Amino acid sequence: MQRALTLYQSTIGKKVAMALSGLVIIGFSIGHMLGNLNAYAGEVAFNEYAEGLANLPFIVWPTRFLLLACFGIHIASAFTLVTRNKDARPQAYHVTKHHEATFASKAMPISGIALFLFVGFHLLHFTLAPQLFNAAHFENPFWNFYAGLSHPVLALVYIAGNLALGLHIYHGFFSAFQSIGANHPKYNPLRRDAAVGLATILTVANLMFPISVQLGYIEAPAGYEAAMADAAAPVNDAPAGDH
Amino acid sequence: MSTFNITLHVWRQKSPTAQGKFEDYKVEADEHMSFLEMLDVVNEDLIEKGKEPIAFDHDCREGICGMCGMVINGEAHGPQKLTTTCQLHMRQFKNGPFDIWIEPFRAAGFPLVKDLVVDRSGFDRIIQAGGYISIRTGAPLDANATPIPKAVSDMAMDAAECIGCGACVAACPNASASLFTAAKITHLGLLPQGQAERPERARNMVTAMDNEGFGSCTNHGECESACPKGISVDFIARMNRDFVKASATAYDRAAKSDGD
Ligand code: HEM
Ligand code: FES
Numbered sequence: 001m002q003r004a005l006t007l008y009q010s011t012i013g014k015k016v017a018m019a020l021s022g023l024v025i026i027g028f029s030i031g032h033m034l035g036n037l038n039a040y041a042g043e044v045a046f047n048e049y050a051e052g053l054a055n056l057p058f059i060v061w062p063t064r065f066l067l068l069a070c071f072g073i074h075i076a077s078a079f080t081l082v083t084r085n086k087d088a089r090p091q092a093y094h095v096t097k098h099h100e101a102t103f104a105s106k107a108m109p110i111s112g113i114a115l116f117l118f119v120g121f122h123l124l125h126f127t128l129a130p131q132l133f134n135a136a137h138f139e140n141p142f143w144n145f146y147a148g149l150s151h152p153v154l155a156l157v158y159i160a161g162n163l164a165l166g167l168h169i170y171h172g173f174f175s176a177f178q179s180i181g182a183n184h185p186k187y188n189p190l191r192r193d194a195a196v197g198l199a200t201i202l203t204v205a206n207l208m209f210p211i212s213v214q215l216g217y218i219e220a221p222a223g224y225e226a227a228m229a230d231a232a233a234p235v236n237d238a239p240a241g242d243h
Numbered sequence: 244m245s246t247f248n249i250t251l252h253v254w255r256q257k258s259p260t261a262q263g264k265f266e267d268y269k270v271e272a273d274e275h276m277s278f279l280e281m282l283d284v285v286n287e288d289l290i291e292k293g294k295e296p297i298a299f300d301h302d303c304r305e306g307i308c309g310m311c312g313m314v315i316n317g318e319a320h321g322p323q324k325l326t327t328t329c330q331l332h333m334r335q336f337k338n339g340p341f342d343i344w345i346e347p348f349r350a351a352g353f354p355l356v357k358d359l360v361v362d363r364s365g366f367d368r369i370i371q372a373g374g375y376i377s378i379r380t381g382a383p384l385d386a387n388a389t390p391i392p393k394a395v396s397d398m399a400m401d402a403a404e405c406i407g408c409g410a411c412v413a414a415c416p417n418a419s420a421s422l423f424t425a426a427k428i429t430h431l432g433l434l435p436q437g438q439a440e441r442p443e444r445a446r447n448m449v450t451a452m453d454n455e456g457f458g459s460c461t462n463h464g465e466c467e468s469a470c471p472k473g474i475s476v477d478f479i480a481r482m483n484r485d486f487v488k489a490s491a492t493a494y495d496r497a498a499k500s501d502g503d
Pocket of ligand 1: 015016018019021022023025026029071074075078081082108109111112113115116117119168169171172173175176177179180460461462
Protein backbone atom coordinates (compact mmCIF):
# COMPACT_ATOMS: atom_id res chain seq x y z
CA MET A 1 0.00 0.00 0.00
CA GLN A 2 2.82 2.33 1.02
CA ARG A 3 4.49 1.57 -2.29
CA ALA A 4 1.31 2.01 -4.28
CA LEU A 5 0.89 5.45 -2.75
CA THR A 6 4.51 6.39 -3.42
CA LEU A 7 4.05 5.22 -6.99
CA TYR A 8 0.90 7.31 -7.30
CA GLN A 9 2.80 10.43 -6.21
CA SER A 10 4.83 10.35 -9.41
CA THR A 11 3.55 11.52 -12.76
CA ILE A 12 4.10 8.03 -14.16
CA GLY A 13 2.13 6.48 -11.31
CA LYS A 14 -0.77 8.80 -12.04
CA LYS A 15 -0.64 7.91 -15.73
CA VAL A 16 -0.68 4.22 -14.88
CA ALA A 17 -3.69 4.83 -12.62
CA MET A 18 -5.42 6.75 -15.43
CA ALA A 19 -4.66 4.01 -17.91
CA LEU A 20 -5.86 1.16 -15.67
CA SER A 21 -9.00 2.96 -14.53
CA GLY A 22 -9.66 3.99 -18.15
CA LEU A 23 -9.28 0.40 -19.30
CA VAL A 24 -11.73 -0.82 -16.64
CA ILE A 25 -14.24 1.81 -17.78
CA ILE A 26 -13.67 0.82 -21.40
CA GLY A 27 -14.37 -2.80 -20.44
CA PHE A 28 -17.60 -1.71 -18.81
CA SER A 29 -18.53 0.43 -21.83
CA ILE A 30 -18.17 -2.61 -24.08
CA GLY A 31 -20.39 -4.72 -21.83
CA HIS A 32 -22.89 -1.89 -21.54
CA MET A 33 -23.09 -1.53 -25.31
CA LEU A 34 -23.44 -5.30 -25.85
CA GLY A 35 -26.23 -5.44 -23.27
CA ASN A 36 -28.11 -2.64 -24.98
CA LEU A 37 -28.03 -4.54 -28.27
CA ASN A 38 -30.95 -6.45 -26.74
CA ALA A 39 -33.06 -3.46 -27.73
CA TYR A 40 -32.99 -4.76 -31.30
CA ALA A 41 -34.45 -8.07 -30.10
CA GLY A 42 -37.48 -6.25 -28.75
CA GLU A 43 -39.13 -5.33 -25.51
CA VAL A 44 -39.22 -8.80 -23.99
CA ALA A 45 -35.56 -9.61 -24.55
CA PHE A 46 -34.47 -6.16 -23.37
CA ASN A 47 -36.47 -6.35 -20.18
CA GLU A 48 -35.36 -9.89 -19.45
CA TYR A 49 -31.76 -8.72 -19.74
CA ALA A 50 -32.41 -5.68 -17.53
CA GLU A 51 -34.16 -7.72 -14.88
CA GLY A 52 -31.57 -10.44 -15.10
CA LEU A 53 -28.98 -7.82 -14.11
CA ALA A 54 -31.17 -6.41 -11.38
CA ASN A 55 -31.42 -9.90 -9.91
CA LEU A 56 -27.66 -10.17 -9.56
CA PRO A 57 -26.99 -7.65 -6.79
CA PHE A 58 -23.74 -9.37 -5.85
CA ILE A 59 -22.47 -8.57 -9.36
CA VAL A 60 -24.15 -5.21 -9.84
CA TRP A 61 -23.05 -3.57 -6.60
CA PRO A 62 -19.36 -4.50 -6.68
CA THR A 63 -19.30 -3.38 -10.31
CA ARG A 64 -20.84 -0.06 -9.34
CA PHE A 65 -18.30 0.46 -6.57
CA LEU A 66 -15.44 -0.49 -8.85
CA LEU A 67 -16.65 1.92 -11.52
CA LEU A 68 -17.15 4.70 -9.02
CA ALA A 69 -13.62 4.16 -7.71
CA CYS A 70 -12.23 4.09 -11.26
CA PHE A 71 -14.02 7.29 -12.21
CA GLY A 72 -12.76 8.93 -9.00
CA ILE A 73 -9.16 7.91 -9.62
CA HIS A 74 -9.37 8.75 -13.31
CA ILE A 75 -10.80 12.21 -12.76
CA ALA A 76 -8.52 13.09 -9.83
CA SER A 77 -5.41 12.06 -11.79
CA ALA A 78 -6.64 13.83 -14.93
CA PHE A 79 -7.11 17.02 -12.99
CA THR A 80 -3.64 16.88 -11.37
CA LEU A 81 -1.85 15.98 -14.59
CA VAL A 82 -3.63 18.46 -16.82
CA THR A 83 -2.94 21.26 -14.32
CA ARG A 84 0.67 20.21 -14.06
CA ASN A 85 1.04 20.09 -17.83
CA LYS A 86 -0.35 23.59 -18.16
CA ASP A 87 2.08 24.85 -15.51
CA ALA A 88 4.97 23.12 -17.25
CA ARG A 89 4.75 25.66 -20.09
CA PRO A 90 3.98 29.02 -18.50
CA GLN A 91 4.58 30.93 -21.71
CA ALA A 92 3.03 29.64 -24.91
CA TYR A 93 4.82 29.65 -28.26
CA HIS A 94 3.91 32.26 -30.81
CA VAL A 95 4.04 29.60 -33.54
CA THR A 96 3.34 25.90 -32.97
CA LYS A 97 3.52 23.15 -35.49
CA HIS A 98 2.53 19.63 -34.54
CA HIS A 99 3.38 16.52 -36.49
CA GLU A 100 2.19 13.55 -34.46
CA ALA A 101 -0.31 14.89 -31.94
CA THR A 102 -3.84 14.20 -33.14
CA PHE A 103 -7.06 16.11 -32.68
CA ALA A 104 -8.07 13.35 -30.25
CA SER A 105 -4.85 13.47 -28.23
CA LYS A 106 -4.99 17.24 -27.87
CA ALA A 107 -8.68 17.16 -27.00
CA MET A 108 -8.35 14.60 -24.16
CA PRO A 109 -9.14 17.13 -21.42
CA ILE A 110 -12.08 18.50 -23.39
CA SER A 111 -13.52 15.11 -24.35
CA GLY A 112 -12.92 14.13 -20.72
CA ILE A 113 -14.98 17.05 -19.42
CA ALA A 114 -17.66 16.28 -22.00
CA LEU A 115 -17.72 12.67 -20.79
CA PHE A 116 -17.96 13.80 -17.19
CA LEU A 117 -21.03 15.88 -18.02
CA PHE A 118 -22.44 13.14 -20.21
CA VAL A 119 -22.00 10.36 -17.64
CA GLY A 120 -23.58 12.62 -15.00
CA PHE A 121 -26.51 13.31 -17.30
CA HIS A 122 -26.86 9.65 -18.26
CA LEU A 123 -27.00 8.52 -14.63
CA LEU A 124 -29.60 11.14 -13.80
CA HIS A 125 -31.59 10.35 -16.90
CA PHE A 126 -31.90 6.59 -16.57
CA THR A 127 -31.15 5.83 -12.96
CA LEU A 128 -31.34 8.63 -10.45
CA ALA A 129 -33.91 11.15 -11.63
CA PRO A 130 -35.59 10.23 -14.92
CA GLN A 131 -38.56 12.44 -14.14
CA LEU A 132 -36.28 15.46 -14.72
CA PHE A 133 -36.04 14.66 -18.41
CA ASN A 134 -38.76 12.28 -19.53
CA ALA A 135 -42.40 13.21 -19.93
CA ALA A 136 -43.27 10.02 -18.11
CA HIS A 137 -41.48 7.41 -16.08
CA PHE A 138 -42.30 3.72 -16.29
CA GLU A 139 -41.53 0.64 -14.31
CA ASN A 140 -40.59 -0.99 -17.60
CA PRO A 141 -36.91 -0.63 -18.66
CA PHE A 142 -37.64 -0.82 -22.37
CA TRP A 143 -40.30 1.85 -22.14
CA ASN A 144 -37.81 4.11 -20.40
CA PHE A 145 -35.18 3.36 -23.02
CA TYR A 146 -37.68 4.27 -25.71
CA ALA A 147 -38.99 7.34 -23.90
CA GLY A 148 -35.44 8.64 -23.45
CA LEU A 149 -34.16 8.14 -26.97
CA SER A 150 -37.31 9.11 -28.84
CA HIS A 151 -36.97 12.63 -27.49
CA PRO A 152 -35.04 14.43 -30.27
CA VAL A 153 -33.04 16.70 -27.94
CA LEU A 154 -32.09 13.87 -25.61
CA ALA A 155 -31.17 11.74 -28.64
CA LEU A 156 -28.81 14.54 -29.72
CA VAL A 157 -27.23 14.60 -26.26
CA TYR A 158 -26.60 10.85 -26.56
CA ILE A 159 -25.10 11.30 -30.00
CA ALA A 160 -22.79 14.09 -28.82
CA GLY A 161 -21.79 12.18 -25.69
CA ASN A 162 -20.89 9.09 -27.66
CA LEU A 163 -18.88 11.06 -30.18
CA ALA A 164 -16.86 12.37 -27.23
CA LEU A 165 -16.50 8.79 -25.99
CA GLY A 166 -15.21 7.65 -29.38
CA LEU A 167 -12.70 10.49 -29.52
CA HIS A 168 -11.51 9.80 -25.97
CA ILE A 169 -11.07 6.08 -26.61
CA TYR A 170 -9.39 6.62 -29.98
CA HIS A 171 -6.46 8.20 -28.16
CA GLY A 172 -6.99 6.66 -24.72
CA PHE A 173 -6.94 3.01 -25.69
CA PHE A 174 -3.74 3.48 -27.66
CA SER A 175 -2.16 5.68 -25.01
CA ALA A 176 -2.96 3.32 -22.15
CA PHE A 177 -0.62 0.66 -23.57
CA GLN A 178 2.26 3.14 -23.56
CA SER A 179 1.43 4.32 -20.06
CA ILE A 180 1.45 0.88 -18.50
CA GLY A 181 4.56 0.01 -20.46
CA ALA A 182 2.95 -2.61 -22.66
CA ASN A 183 5.05 -2.32 -25.78
CA HIS A 184 6.83 -4.71 -28.03
CA PRO A 185 8.21 -3.97 -31.49
CA LYS A 186 6.21 -6.85 -32.90
CA TYR A 187 2.85 -5.69 -31.54
CA ASN A 188 3.27 -1.90 -31.40
CA PRO A 189 1.56 -1.17 -34.73
CA LEU A 190 -1.43 -3.22 -33.54
CA ARG A 191 -2.04 -0.82 -30.68
CA ARG A 192 -3.15 1.95 -33.00
CA ASP A 193 -5.26 -0.43 -35.08
CA ALA A 194 -6.89 -1.82 -31.95
CA ALA A 195 -7.73 1.68 -30.74
CA VAL A 196 -9.23 2.66 -34.09
CA GLY A 197 -11.21 -0.59 -34.26
CA LEU A 198 -12.50 -0.39 -30.72
CA ALA A 199 -13.39 3.30 -30.93
CA THR A 200 -15.20 2.74 -34.22
CA ILE A 201 -17.19 -0.30 -33.13
CA LEU A 202 -18.18 1.17 -29.78
CA THR A 203 -19.10 4.57 -31.18
CA VAL A 204 -21.05 3.32 -34.17
CA ALA A 205 -22.95 0.75 -32.09
CA ASN A 206 -23.77 3.33 -29.42
CA LEU A 207 -24.78 5.99 -31.94
CA MET A 208 -27.12 3.54 -33.59
CA PHE A 209 -29.35 3.33 -30.49
CA PRO A 210 -30.65 6.92 -30.62
CA ILE A 211 -30.54 6.92 -34.42
CA SER A 212 -32.53 3.68 -34.68
CA VAL A 213 -35.17 5.00 -32.33
CA GLN A 214 -35.33 8.32 -34.15
CA LEU A 215 -35.65 6.66 -37.55
CA GLY A 216 -38.26 4.22 -36.28
CA TYR A 217 -36.08 1.19 -36.77
CA ILE A 218 -36.53 0.41 -33.09
CA GLU A 219 -40.29 0.78 -32.76
CA ALA A 220 -42.40 2.04 -29.91
CA PRO A 221 -43.54 -0.89 -27.77
CA ALA A 222 -47.21 -1.88 -28.00
CA GLY A 223 -49.38 0.40 -25.90
CA TYR A 224 -46.66 3.06 -25.56
CA GLU A 225 -48.32 5.71 -27.76
CA ALA A 226 -51.62 5.30 -25.94
CA ALA A 227 -49.95 5.60 -22.57
CA MET A 228 -48.10 8.71 -23.73
CA ALA A 229 -51.37 10.27 -24.83
CA ASP A 230 -52.46 10.50 -21.22
CA ALA A 231 -48.93 11.08 -19.95
CA ALA A 232 -50.15 14.09 -18.07
CA ALA A 233 -50.20 11.72 -15.12
CA PRO A 234 -46.53 10.97 -14.29
CA VAL A 235 -47.35 7.63 -12.66
CA ASN A 236 -49.11 5.41 -15.11
CA ASP A 237 -50.25 1.99 -15.91
CA ALA A 238 -47.63 0.78 -18.35
CA PRO A 239 -47.29 -2.99 -18.29
CA ALA A 240 -44.80 -3.98 -15.60
CA GLY A 241 -41.50 -5.28 -16.85
CA ASP A 242 -41.84 -8.86 -15.63
CA HIS A 243 -42.96 -11.35 -18.19
CA MET B 244 26.15 31.60 -54.76
CA SER B 245 22.49 31.98 -54.45
CA THR B 246 21.04 34.31 -51.88
CA PHE B 247 17.51 35.25 -50.89
CA ASN B 248 15.87 37.69 -48.52
CA ILE B 249 14.24 36.64 -45.31
CA THR B 250 12.69 38.40 -42.34
CA LEU B 251 13.51 37.06 -38.91
CA HIS B 252 11.24 37.58 -35.93
CA VAL B 253 13.48 36.83 -32.97
CA TRP B 254 12.50 36.64 -29.32
CA ARG B 255 14.59 39.23 -27.45
CA GLN B 256 14.62 39.26 -23.68
CA LYS B 257 17.39 40.92 -21.68
CA SER B 258 17.12 38.84 -18.52
CA PRO B 259 15.00 36.08 -16.95
CA THR B 260 12.66 38.63 -15.41
CA ALA B 261 12.63 41.30 -18.13
CA GLN B 262 9.67 41.67 -20.48
CA GLY B 263 10.55 40.02 -23.79
CA LYS B 264 9.30 40.73 -27.30
CA PHE B 265 9.87 39.76 -30.92
CA GLU B 266 12.19 41.97 -32.94
CA ASP B 267 12.39 41.88 -36.71
CA TYR B 268 15.57 41.64 -38.78
CA LYS B 269 15.89 41.68 -42.54
CA VAL B 270 18.62 39.32 -43.69
CA GLU B 271 20.14 38.34 -47.00
CA ALA B 272 20.67 34.62 -46.54
CA ASP B 273 23.04 32.44 -48.51
CA GLU B 274 21.67 28.98 -49.14
CA HIS B 275 24.97 27.39 -48.09
CA MET B 276 24.99 29.00 -44.66
CA SER B 277 23.95 27.01 -41.67
CA PHE B 278 21.16 28.52 -39.63
CA LEU B 279 23.63 29.55 -36.92
CA GLU B 280 25.98 31.14 -39.48
CA MET B 281 23.04 33.16 -40.70
CA LEU B 282 22.50 34.33 -37.10
CA ASP B 283 26.24 35.09 -36.83
CA VAL B 284 25.89 37.44 -39.79
CA VAL B 285 22.94 39.16 -38.12
CA ASN B 286 24.95 39.48 -34.92
CA GLU B 287 28.02 40.95 -36.63
CA ASP B 288 25.78 43.53 -38.14
CA LEU B 289 24.19 44.28 -34.76
CA ILE B 290 27.60 44.59 -33.09
CA GLU B 291 28.79 46.97 -35.82
CA LYS B 292 25.76 49.13 -35.15
CA GLY B 293 26.57 49.10 -31.45
CA LYS B 294 23.55 47.00 -30.59
CA GLU B 295 23.22 43.95 -28.38
CA PRO B 296 23.72 40.75 -30.42
CA ILE B 297 21.15 37.94 -30.23
CA ALA B 298 22.16 35.52 -27.50
CA PHE B 299 21.91 31.87 -28.56
CA ASP B 300 23.59 28.71 -27.33
CA HIS B 301 25.96 26.68 -29.49
CA ASP B 302 29.15 24.75 -29.11
CA CYS B 303 30.16 21.90 -31.42
CA ARG B 304 28.21 23.04 -34.47
CA GLU B 305 28.36 19.49 -35.71
CA GLY B 306 25.19 18.09 -34.22
CA ILE B 307 26.61 16.24 -31.23
CA CYS B 308 26.67 18.54 -28.21
CA GLY B 309 23.01 19.46 -28.05
CA MET B 310 23.53 23.13 -27.18
CA CYS B 311 21.93 24.83 -30.14
CA GLY B 312 18.25 24.40 -29.37
CA MET B 313 15.71 26.97 -30.52
CA VAL B 314 12.22 26.77 -31.91
CA ILE B 315 12.03 27.79 -35.56
CA ASN B 316 8.57 28.40 -37.00
CA GLY B 317 7.04 26.25 -34.30
CA GLU B 318 9.46 23.35 -34.62
CA ALA B 319 12.31 22.53 -32.25
CA HIS B 320 15.53 22.66 -34.34
CA GLY B 321 13.52 23.77 -37.37
CA PRO B 322 11.88 21.97 -40.26
CA GLN B 323 14.47 19.35 -41.18
CA LYS B 324 14.00 15.92 -39.60
CA LEU B 325 16.79 14.37 -37.52
CA THR B 326 18.79 17.61 -37.63
CA THR B 327 20.02 20.03 -34.98
CA THR B 328 19.80 23.77 -35.59
CA CYS B 329 23.56 23.96 -36.23
CA GLN B 330 23.23 21.35 -38.98
CA LEU B 331 20.18 22.99 -40.52
CA HIS B 332 21.08 24.84 -43.71
CA MET B 333 19.44 27.90 -45.16
CA ARG B 334 18.67 26.04 -48.39
CA GLN B 335 15.78 24.52 -46.42
CA PHE B 336 14.20 27.99 -46.60
CA LYS B 337 15.04 28.75 -50.23
CA ASN B 338 11.44 28.22 -51.26
CA GLY B 339 10.05 29.89 -48.17
CA PRO B 340 8.72 30.54 -45.72
CA PHE B 341 10.65 33.81 -45.82
CA ASP B 342 9.22 34.90 -42.50
CA ILE B 343 11.03 32.97 -39.82
CA TRP B 344 9.93 33.06 -36.20
CA ILE B 345 12.66 32.14 -33.74
CA GLU B 346 11.72 31.43 -30.12
CA PRO B 347 13.52 29.94 -27.14
CA PHE B 348 12.57 26.49 -25.83
CA ARG B 349 9.62 27.21 -23.58
CA ALA B 350 9.26 25.13 -20.44
CA ALA B 351 9.08 25.74 -16.72
CA GLY B 352 11.92 23.22 -16.42
CA PHE B 353 14.09 25.30 -18.77
CA PRO B 354 14.10 28.82 -17.29
CA LEU B 355 15.03 31.49 -19.80
CA VAL B 356 18.44 33.10 -19.35
CA LYS B 357 18.55 35.59 -22.20
CA ASP B 358 17.01 35.86 -25.69
CA LEU B 359 17.16 32.29 -27.04
CA VAL B 360 19.32 30.87 -24.25
CA VAL B 361 17.63 28.68 -21.66
CA ASP B 362 19.02 26.94 -18.61
CA ARG B 363 18.95 23.20 -19.26
CA SER B 364 20.71 22.22 -16.05
CA GLY B 365 17.51 20.42 -14.99
CA PHE B 366 18.67 17.67 -17.37
CA ASP B 367 22.02 17.52 -15.57
CA ARG B 368 20.23 17.02 -12.28
CA ILE B 369 18.19 14.18 -13.75
CA ILE B 370 21.41 12.54 -14.95
CA GLN B 371 23.04 13.06 -11.56
CA ALA B 372 20.07 11.43 -9.86
CA GLY B 373 20.81 8.36 -11.97
CA GLY B 374 24.04 7.87 -10.05
CA TYR B 375 26.75 5.39 -10.91
CA ILE B 376 26.95 1.84 -12.14
CA SER B 377 28.90 -0.76 -10.18
CA ILE B 378 31.56 -2.27 -12.42
CA ARG B 379 34.65 -4.25 -11.83
CA THR B 380 37.69 -1.99 -12.14
CA GLY B 381 41.34 -2.93 -12.33
CA ALA B 382 42.82 -4.95 -15.18
CA PRO B 383 40.69 -4.54 -18.31
CA LEU B 384 38.30 -7.34 -19.02
CA ASP B 385 38.38 -9.19 -22.26
CA ALA B 386 36.11 -7.27 -24.61
CA ASN B 387 33.85 -10.26 -25.17
CA ALA B 388 33.68 -11.43 -21.57
CA THR B 389 30.13 -10.16 -21.20
CA PRO B 390 28.00 -11.39 -24.07
CA ILE B 391 25.20 -9.01 -25.15
CA PRO B 392 22.81 -9.95 -27.93
CA LYS B 393 23.29 -7.72 -30.96
CA ALA B 394 19.68 -6.53 -30.94
CA VAL B 395 20.00 -5.46 -27.32
CA SER B 396 23.29 -3.62 -27.77
CA ASP B 397 21.82 -1.89 -30.84
CA MET B 398 18.82 -0.77 -28.85
CA ALA B 399 21.03 0.48 -26.02
CA MET B 400 23.06 2.43 -28.58
CA ASP B 401 19.88 3.93 -30.03
CA ALA B 402 18.97 5.19 -26.55
CA ALA B 403 22.53 6.38 -25.87
CA GLU B 404 22.35 8.58 -28.98
CA CYS B 405 20.42 11.17 -26.95
CA ILE B 406 22.47 14.38 -26.83
CA GLY B 407 20.30 16.00 -24.17
CA CYS B 408 19.40 18.95 -26.38
CA GLY B 409 15.91 19.32 -24.88
CA ALA B 410 14.03 19.34 -28.18
CA CYS B 411 11.67 16.71 -26.75
CA VAL B 412 10.68 19.07 -23.95
CA ALA B 413 10.38 21.99 -26.36
CA ALA B 414 8.19 20.08 -28.79
CA CYS B 415 5.98 18.38 -26.21
CA PRO B 416 2.63 20.13 -25.74
CA ASN B 417 3.06 19.33 -22.02
CA ALA B 418 6.76 20.30 -21.85
CA SER B 419 7.45 16.78 -20.60
CA ALA B 420 10.99 15.44 -20.27
CA SER B 421 9.84 11.83 -20.59
CA LEU B 422 11.73 11.05 -23.79
CA PHE B 423 15.03 12.35 -22.43
CA THR B 424 14.66 10.57 -19.09
CA ALA B 425 13.48 7.40 -20.80
CA ALA B 426 16.50 7.37 -23.12
CA LYS B 427 18.88 7.84 -20.21
CA ILE B 428 17.19 5.17 -18.09
CA THR B 429 17.07 2.74 -21.00
CA HIS B 430 20.60 2.89 -22.27
CA LEU B 431 21.98 1.62 -18.97
CA GLY B 432 18.93 -0.46 -18.11
CA LEU B 433 19.35 -2.61 -21.21
CA LEU B 434 22.95 -3.57 -20.60
CA PRO B 435 24.26 -6.16 -18.14
CA GLN B 436 26.51 -3.54 -16.56
CA GLY B 437 23.49 -1.44 -15.66
CA GLN B 438 21.51 -4.11 -13.83
CA ALA B 439 22.83 -3.66 -10.29
CA GLU B 440 21.36 -0.19 -9.82
CA ARG B 441 18.57 -0.47 -12.36
CA PRO B 442 15.55 -0.14 -10.04
CA GLU B 443 17.03 2.69 -8.00
CA ARG B 444 18.10 4.48 -11.13
CA ALA B 445 14.59 4.38 -12.56
CA ARG B 446 13.05 5.64 -9.34
CA ASN B 447 15.58 8.38 -8.72
CA MET B 448 15.63 9.72 -12.26
CA VAL B 449 11.85 9.81 -12.56
CA THR B 450 11.62 11.57 -9.18
CA ALA B 451 14.21 14.09 -10.31
CA MET B 452 12.31 14.61 -13.57
CA ASP B 453 9.10 15.32 -11.65
CA ASN B 454 10.93 17.67 -9.26
CA GLU B 455 12.20 19.81 -12.14
CA GLY B 456 8.63 20.81 -13.01
CA PHE B 457 8.38 19.11 -16.39
CA GLY B 458 4.94 17.98 -17.56
CA SER B 459 3.73 14.40 -17.84
CA CYS B 460 3.42 12.25 -20.94
CA THR B 461 0.12 12.21 -22.85
CA ASN B 462 1.64 10.09 -25.64
CA HIS B 463 1.20 12.75 -28.31
CA GLY B 464 4.44 11.59 -29.96
CA GLU B 465 5.74 15.09 -30.76
CA CYS B 466 9.04 14.41 -28.94
CA GLU B 467 10.12 11.56 -31.20
CA SER B 468 9.28 13.58 -34.26
CA ALA B 469 11.35 16.56 -33.06
CA CYS B 470 14.30 14.55 -31.75
CA PRO B 471 17.41 15.21 -33.87
CA LYS B 472 18.57 11.70 -33.00
CA GLY B 473 15.26 9.96 -33.65
CA ILE B 474 14.93 8.53 -30.11
CA SER B 475 11.81 6.36 -30.07
CA VAL B 476 8.85 6.78 -27.73
CA ASP B 477 9.12 3.02 -27.19
CA PHE B 478 11.70 3.93 -24.57
CA ILE B 479 9.01 5.83 -22.66
CA ALA B 480 6.94 2.65 -22.35
CA ARG B 481 10.09 0.90 -21.20
CA MET B 482 10.77 3.61 -18.61
CA ASN B 483 7.20 3.31 -17.31
CA ARG B 484 7.60 -0.43 -17.00
CA ASP B 485 10.94 -0.10 -15.23
CA PHE B 486 9.61 2.55 -12.92
CA VAL B 487 6.48 0.66 -11.91
CA LYS B 488 8.44 -2.52 -11.35
CA ALA B 489 11.08 -0.64 -9.36
CA SER B 490 8.46 1.09 -7.23
CA ALA B 491 6.87 -2.24 -6.41
CA THR B 492 9.99 -4.23 -5.75
CA ALA B 493 13.05 -2.03 -5.26
CA TYR B 494 15.38 -3.00 -2.51
CA ASP B 495 15.61 0.18 -0.52
CA ARG B 496 19.24 0.87 0.14
CA ALA B 497 18.62 4.14 1.98
CA ALA B 498 16.16 2.53 4.39
CA LYS B 499 18.55 -0.31 5.07
CA SER B 500 21.55 1.89 5.84
CA ASP B 501 19.41 3.92 8.26
CA GLY B 502 19.30 0.77 10.33
CA ASP B 503 23.02 0.19 10.67
C1 HEM C 1 -15.60 11.18 -16.75
C2 HEM C 1 -14.73 12.04 -16.99
C3 HEM C 1 -13.40 11.79 -17.67
C4 HEM C 1 -12.38 12.69 -17.62
C5 HEM C 1 -12.41 14.05 -16.91
C6 HEM C 1 -11.28 12.13 -18.37
C7 HEM C 1 -10.09 12.79 -18.60
C8 HEM C 1 -9.00 12.22 -19.22
C9 HEM C 1 -7.79 12.92 -19.58
C10 HEM C 1 -7.52 14.41 -19.34
C11 HEM C 1 -6.93 12.02 -20.13
C12 HEM C 1 -5.52 12.30 -20.65
C13 HEM C 1 -4.53 12.37 -19.54
C14 HEM C 1 -3.19 12.85 -20.04
O1 HEM C 1 -3.05 13.98 -20.46
O2 HEM C 1 -2.26 12.08 -19.99
C15 HEM C 1 -7.60 10.75 -20.13
C16 HEM C 1 -7.06 9.56 -20.59
C17 HEM C 1 -7.76 8.38 -20.73
N1 HEM C 1 -9.11 8.20 -20.51
FE1 HEM C 1 -10.36 9.52 -19.66
N2 HEM C 1 -11.62 10.90 -18.84
C18 HEM C 1 -12.93 10.65 -18.45
C19 HEM C 1 -13.69 9.53 -18.76
C20 HEM C 1 -13.20 8.42 -19.42
C21 HEM C 1 -14.02 7.29 -19.86
C22 HEM C 1 -15.54 7.21 -19.73
C23 HEM C 1 -13.14 6.40 -20.42
C24 HEM C 1 -13.40 5.04 -21.04
C25 HEM C 1 -14.47 4.67 -21.61
C26 HEM C 1 -11.81 6.94 -20.32
C27 HEM C 1 -10.67 6.30 -20.77
C28 HEM C 1 -9.41 6.87 -20.81
C29 HEM C 1 -8.21 6.19 -21.19
C30 HEM C 1 -8.08 4.72 -21.59
C31 HEM C 1 -7.17 7.13 -21.13
C32 HEM C 1 -5.72 6.91 -21.49
C33 HEM C 1 -4.84 6.86 -20.29
C34 HEM C 1 -3.41 6.97 -20.75
O3 HEM C 1 -3.06 7.90 -21.48
O4 HEM C 1 -2.64 6.13 -20.34
N3 HEM C 1 -11.88 8.17 -19.73
N4 HEM C 1 -8.86 10.89 -19.58
S1 FES D 1 25.96 23.24 -31.59
FE1 FES D 1 26.38 21.23 -30.85
S2 FES D 1 24.65 20.17 -31.52
FE2 FES D 1 24.35 22.10 -32.43
